[in-house]
Amino acid sequence: xxxxxxxxxxxxxxxxxxxxxxxxxxxxxxxxxxxxxxxxxxxxxxxxxxxxxxxxxxxxxxxxxxxxxxxxxxxxxxxxxxxxxxxxxxxxxxxxxxxxxxxxxxxxxxxxxxxxxxxxxxxxxxxxxxxxxxxxxxxxxxxxxxxxxxxxxxxxxxxxxxxxxxxxxxxxxxxxxxxxxxxxxxxxxxxxxxxxxxxxxxxxxxxxxxxxxxxxxxxxxxxxxxxxxxxxxxxxxxxxxxxxxxxxxxxxxxxxxxxxxxxxxxxxxxxxxxxxxxxxxxxxxxxxxxxxxxxxx
Amino acid sequence: xxxxxxxxxxxxxxxxxxxxxxxxxxxxxxxxxxxxxxxxxxxxxxxxxxxxxxxxxxxxxxxxxxxxxxxxxxxxxxxxxxxxxxxxxxxxxxxxxxxxxxxxxxxxxxxxxxxxxxxxxxxxxxxxxxxxxxxxxxxxxxxxxxxxxxxxxxxxxxxxxxxxxxxxxxxxxxxxxxxxxxxxxxxxxxxxxxxxxxxxxxxxxxxxxxxxxxxxxxxxxxxxxxxxxxxxxxxxxxxxxxxxxxxxxxxxxxxxxxxxxxxxxxxxxxxxxxxxxxxxxxxxxxxxxxxxxxxxxxxxxxxxxxxxxxxxxxxxxxxxxxxxxxxxx
Amino acid sequence: xxxxxxxxxxxxxxxxxxxxxxxxxxxxxxxxxxxxxxxxxxxxxxxxxxxxxxxxxxxxxxxxxxxxxxxxxxxxxxxxxxxxxxxxxxxxxxxxxxxxxxxxxxxxxxxxxxxxxxxxxxxxxxxxxxxxxxxxxxxxxxxxxxxxxxxxxxxxxxxxxxxxxxxxxxxxxxxxxxxxxxxxxxxxxxxxxxxxxxxxxxxxxxxxxxxxxxxxxxxxxxxxxxxxxxxxxxxxxxxxxxxxxxxxxxxxxxxxxxxxxxxxxxxxxxxxxxxxxxxxxxxxxxxxxxxxxxxxxxxxxxxxxxxxxxxxxxxxxxxxxxxxxxxxxxxxxxxxxxxxxxxxxxxxxxx
Numbered sequence: 001x002x003x004x005x006x007x008x009x010x011x012x013x014x015x016x017x018x019x020x021x022x023x024x025x026x027x028x029x030x031x032x033x034x035x036x037x038x039x040x041x042x043x044x045x046x047x048x049x050x051x052x053x054x055x056x057x058x059x060x061x062x063x064x065x066x067x068x069x070x071x072x073x074x075x076x077x078x079x080x081x082x083x084x085x086x087x088x089x090x091x092x093x094x095x096x097x098x099x100x101x102x103x104x105x106x107x108x109x110x111x112x113x114x115x116x117x118x119x120x121x122x123x124x125x126x127x128x129x130x131x132x133x134x135x136x137x138x139x140x141x142x143x144x145x146x147x148x149x150x151x152x153x154x155x156x157x158x159x160x161x162x163x164x165x166x167x168x169x170x171x172x173x174x175x176x177x178x179x180x181x182x183x184x185x186x187x188x189x190x191x192x193x194x195x196x197x198x199x200x201x202x203x204x205x206x207x208x209x210x211x212x213x214x215x216x217x218x219x220x221x222x223x224x225x226x227x228x229x230x231x232x233x234x235x236x237x238x239x240x241x242x243x244x245x246x247x248x249x250x251x252x253x254x255x256x257x258x259x260x261x262x263x264x265x266x267x268x269x270x271x272x273x274x275x276x277x278x279x280x281x282x283x284x285x286x287x288x289x290x291x292x293x294x295x296x297x
Numbered sequence: 298x299x300x301x302x303x304x305x306x307x308x309x310x311x312x313x314x315x316x317x318x319x320x321x322x323x324x325x326x327x328x329x330x331x332x333x334x335x336x337x338x339x340x341x342x343x344x345x346x347x348x349x350x351x352x353x354x355x356x357x358x359x360x361x362x363x364x365x366x367x368x369x370x371x372x373x374x375x376x377x378x379x380x381x382x383x384x385x386x387x388x389x390x391x392x393x394x395x396x397x398x399x400x401x402x403x404x405x406x407x408x409x410x411x412x413x414x415x416x417x418x419x420x421x422x423x424x425x426x427x428x429x430x431x432x433x434x435x436x437x438x439x440x441x442x443x444x445x446x447x448x449x450x451x452x453x454x455x456x457x458x459x460x461x462x463x464x465x466x467x468x469x470x471x472x473x474x475x476x477x478x479x480x481x482x483x484x485x486x487x488x489x490x491x492x493x494x495x496x497x498x499x500x501x502x503x504x505x506x507x508x509x510x511x512x513x514x515x516x517x518x519x520x521x522x523x524x525x526x527x528x529x530x531x532x533x534x535x536x537x538x539x540x541x542x543x544x545x546x547x548x549x550x551x552x553x554x555x556x557x558x559x560x561x562x563x564x565x566x567x568x569x570x571x572x573x574x575x576x577x578x579x580x581x582x583x584x585x586x587x588x589x590x591x592x593x594x595x596x597x598x599x600x601x602x603x604x605x606x607x608x609x610x611x612x613x614x615x616x617x618x619x620x621x622x623x624x625x626x
Numbered sequence: 627x628x629x630x631x632x633x634x635x636x637x638x639x640x641x642x643x644x645x646x647x648x649x650x651x652x653x654x655x656x657x658x659x660x661x662x663x664x665x666x667x668x669x670x671x672x673x674x675x676x677x678x679x680x681x682x683x684x685x686x687x688x689x690x691x692x693x694x695x696x697x698x699x700x701x702x703x704x705x706x707x708x709x710x711x712x713x714x715x716x717x718x719x720x721x722x723x724x725x726x727x728x729x730x731x732x733x734x735x736x737x738x739x740x741x742x743x744x745x746x747x748x749x750x751x752x753x754x755x756x757x758x759x760x761x762x763x764x765x766x767x768x769x770x771x772x773x774x775x776x777x778x779x780x781x782x783x784x785x786x787x788x789x790x791x792x793x794x795x796x797x798x799x800x801x802x803x804x805x806x807x808x809x810x811x812x813x814x815x816x817x818x819x820x821x822x823x824x825x826x827x828x829x830x831x832x833x834x835x836x837x838x839x840x841x842x843x844x845x846x847x848x849x850x851x852x853x854x855x856x857x858x859x860x861x862x863x864x865x866x867x868x869x870x871x872x873x874x875x876x877x878x879x880x881x882x883x884x885x886x887x888x889x890x891x892x893x894x895x896x897x898x899x900x901x902x903x904x905x906x907x908x909x910x911x912x913x914x915x916x917x918x919x920x921x922x923x924x925x926x927x928x929x930x931x932x933x934x935x936x937x938x939x940x941x942x943x944x945x946x947x948x949x950x951x952x953x954x955x956x957x958x959x960x961x962x963x964x965x966x967x968x969x970x971x972x973x974x975x976x977x
Contacts, residue, residue: 023513033401041425068679105327118331127604129543135593136341146711191319219429221546232694247431254435257844269432280427369825469849554798554835579701579800
């Protein structure tokens with residue numbers, strides 16, 4: 001519908017084709033941006049998958065590394081897989097209870113100003129770069145005592161804590177007040193209400209938050225460089241000593257000139273990536289299932 | 298009956314009740330956890346300042362802009378200047394590259410994508426956020442760096458070599474340019490997912506009103522969505538910058554290392570975070586260790602500032618839009 | 627009392643927890659049942675890492691020791707043993723008096739003899755090009771930037787050198803190999819000594835940085851035109867070319883075993899702190915075949931240690947039987963005078 005003798009602002013109708021063209025260009029750019037993002041992800045994942053798959057074999061998980069090997073004896077990264085399991089497991093054990101308790105306090109007990117304050121503190125903790133956490137734990141725990149798995153786990157726990165706390169807070173806030181009142185109305189004290197009625201409603205969200213936090217720290221390298229990097233080659237499950245971990249192993253192997261080391265690094269990266277992707281997607285899947293459940297009430 | 302104002306999320310509609318031991322116990326334990334978290338953040342700040350104390354007393358504020366890093370015993374002199382420069386340059390360029398891409402993705406996901414594509418593409422972009430930095434760094438050293446060295450860098454050098462920014466291509470693929478690309482990839486998911494949420498939050502009436510007035514979709518985005526989400530986008534960009542500044546591992550793997558400021562994007566350099574990652578383990582003298590912690594202190598201050606600024610913007614925007622505390626943003 | 631939420635969900639959570647626990651327990655059980663072994667942990671020099679790697683399995687079969695070594699660089703090795711994070715440290719650079727004081731009752735013992743090779747990557751050009759100290763210093767100072775520079779051409783008459791740009795590679799971490807290399811350059815180049823000096827880390831005017839000897843070797847192997855420095859073992863394992871360096875007697879020598887032995891003759895009397903300096907042996911018939919960038923490398927141990935007996939056994943083995951694993955990867959066995967001093971030093975360790 002072009003101009004039909006209208007004056008004033010209607011003159012702008014003459015620019016309609018141009019405006020449409022601009023619009024088209026912008027839409028194409030947006031499509032392009034999305035395509036680029038997918039392409040990048042595709043390239044990275046594809047590189048890791050292709051290069052990692054060729055070296056991915058059972059020895060990677062069961063054999064220890066043999067540095068400067070002059071023979072072709074099979075070697076792998078068993079010590080790193082074991083160490084990662086132990087350290088991430090310990091970190092989860094440290095961060096989960098504290099995170100849940102903080103969320104309970106902020107949501108159920110804290111007056112407004114304290115809640116705002118501690119919320120801010122949690123966000124600040126979330127914003128501290130991982131390498132600064134490494135420096136901190138090093139100065140606090142490692143100096144004078146040596147590295148060990150517990151120090152590494154503590155550093156990772158500091159990174160997990162805000163994520164777990166925030167996820168728990170969000171799901172606690174979703175629990176309707178009516179539930180709490182119902183509990184009180186039945187004569188249950190507040191602590192009982194919180195633990196037996198409110199908290200079980202939030203388990204899905206807590207699991208999601210924890211799984212996502214685990215996915216995040218499973219690949220963290222910087223804090224472990226400071227706390228658990230002087231390691232041997234033999235597999236150990238004892239966190240009283242420094243344990244090798246997957247991200248640190250990948251980091252060290254990536255800077256080596258030996259193509260065999262690179263191949264092992266790709267394979268370890270592939271395993272790590274698969275684990276993290278499964279955890280992230282799994283966590284989100286649990287979240288959506290939970291959400292449909294609560295909204296389908 | 299006690300007021301059940303939904304805006305007041307303090308669940309205490311039972312004033313005057315008999316206080317049970319269990320209640321006190323839970324409150325104390327939970328409160329202790331909250332206190333512990335606060336103490337933790339304070340402890341982190343204190344420990345970092347304490348570690349940097351030697352360097353601070355020796356060098357004062359001059360450290361921040363001095364361009365030097367000489368660890369030779371007897372000639373020791375340290376300064377953060379070149380690393381601060383490196384941090385600023387890499388983060389800024391990464392932001393410049395990531396921001397339009399992230400906006401584009403967010404717009405695509407909220408306005409343009411067919412229904413069926415939205416969920417999978419969103420999941421894909423968020424998956425990119427899940428890739429650990431050491432894996433991106435590995436890919437950067439072994440795939441991206443060499444690829445850039447043989448393709449884009451020589452092309453840019455031959456086309457724009459008269460600008461000092463595009464000097465001789467890097468030797469091994471490790472360069473500031475590679476680090477910028479890596480950082481762009483890392484902050485892209487954060488900025489785009491926050492932007493997406495912001496765009497989803499723009500009220501329908503505003504968007505439809507504009508369209509009803511005859512604007513094209515782009516004009517609606519430019520005239521309604523962007524101004525409405527302006528604050529949130531700023532916060533997202535600041536958060537992304539904070540993330541880029543703090544990234545140590547992927548950057549140290551691909552940036553090449555260097556102490557002096559040089560303008561060639563294809564040369565090496567270091568950022569605050571990457572220098573710490575590279576040099577901390579082997580630091581032998583107390584002064585060099587303290588100087589590295591001083592670098593960490595500067596980094597911490599910047600990160601906290603970025604965080605607080607983003608929070609403040611978000612809070613102001615939330616108030617401006619009349620969002621009450623009871624609802625989800 | 628209200629039910630504890632959906633039983634299915636609880637079951638899923640419990641099952642996940644049980645699965646993790648089961649995996650952890652079975653994993654621990656599946657680890658090979660090891661007899662009680664003593665762990666001896668160390669950290670430090672990447673220079674000596676290839677040799678130590680050869681010791682791991684024979685030590686295990688001889689004494690049941692589990693030797694753990696982290697090649698994090700000489701600097702990190704010194705800090706680790708100073709903070710007693712490990713049982714021994716390894717450094718190619720002798721400790722300074724400040725470091726001795728900080729280490730609080732440590733001694734250093736030379737336990738291997740090796741050489742720093744100057745690696746290069748120049749496709750189409752032969753191995754063992756000639757190079758001398760002053761030219762090398764100019765290259766690493768950024769004054770010589772292309773391969774066909776007259777200074778390099780003069781040393782290699784008859785070789786056609788391309789105009790490829792030279793990229794120098796150095797260590798990003800604190801490194802005894804850097805100490806050895808810069809010590810050599812300070813000896814042979816006045817400008818280097820005054821402007822840059824000697825150290826485990828210096829202010830490199832130009833070049834790319836790599837972490838560890840493998841990092842430097844990596845840069846050289848991936849970059850045409852690169853020149854770097856690392857223990858000769860890294861050149862061999864990565865099939866990299868290296869220079870024949872001109873020594874004080876005017877000969878171009880390579881870092882072979884005989885050249886190392888010849889260089890070692892230039893200082894056979896360890897100082898009071900057991901350090902030795904054998905870079906750039908002077909001009910004399912004895913050192914005519916010496917390679918000018920050799921170095922002893924040291925193990926740093928506390929004089930008082932709870933693992934004294936095991937440490938002593940390990941070190942005695944290392945300086946005697948352990949040396950036989952060296953020649954394969956171009957570590958020359960310790961000369962006798964040094965061995966005598968070593969054995970006395972090892973005996974000083976007590977509980």
